[in-house]
């Protein structure tokens with residue numbers, strides 16, 4: 001089997017598993033966005049994934065996102081990218097998701113390419129995104145990354161910081177917060193992951209009553225190759241799947 005066929009087959013199988021898990025949680029596949037994480041592969045494999053029908057693409061490093069967005073988009077070669085608030089995101093209907101840490105000195109260059117930043121992990125970064133969006137006369141869509149497992153190595157807000165942070169975010173007019181993002185603890189099985197995902201959902205539910213109207217909490221980005229089904233069962237609206245999409249394909 002060729003590389004293209006294999007990637008298409010992997011995508012179809014994962015879409016089916018997403019749909020089944022969504023059904024188990026009383027929802028449908030349309031309620032869950034599958035973000036195809038391309039950080040392990042190059043442009044040809046990414047093109048195959050797009051050709052197979054995946055339009056939401058995720059990268060964890062800004063530089064890699066710049067390179068792929070340029071390679072995959074006529075806009076990247078010929079014209080400045082439009083402001084992110086436009087209905088049509090740059091890159092032939094592609095929606096780029098940044099899922100890893102964004103340094104503030106890379107905000108200006110990265111934001112015009114992005115559909116959504118999952119890794120809004122500090123107030124300083126969120127302020128920089130708001131400023132850049134204002135300069136672009138657009139908006140910056142973000143999720144608030146939460147260190148739900150308390151792992152030392154992880155970025156993100158501590159759960160008990162959020163009640164203080166949310167009112168401050170309401171003041172950032174070009175920042176559009178859409179929800180929360182988290183990763184399950186590194187060490188642990190599917191049931192440990194389930195507890196982390198449930199904890200993120202419960203945190204969201206606790207934050208809702210005191211949350212300013214300007215701050216959205218509907219989206220829950222949680223779940224990767226090894227635990228996306230559990231995440232959907234616990235309420236994920238976005239899953240970030242990389243290695244499972246490229247299984248059997250030399251990277």
Ligand SMILES: *Cc1c(COP(=O)(O)O)cnc(C)c1O
Nearest residue numbers: 037060099224225240241242243
């Ligand atoms: C790499 C990465 C993923 C995808 O991981 P896989 O296990 O390959 O599916 C998801 N989310 C984040 C934040 C990542 O860095």
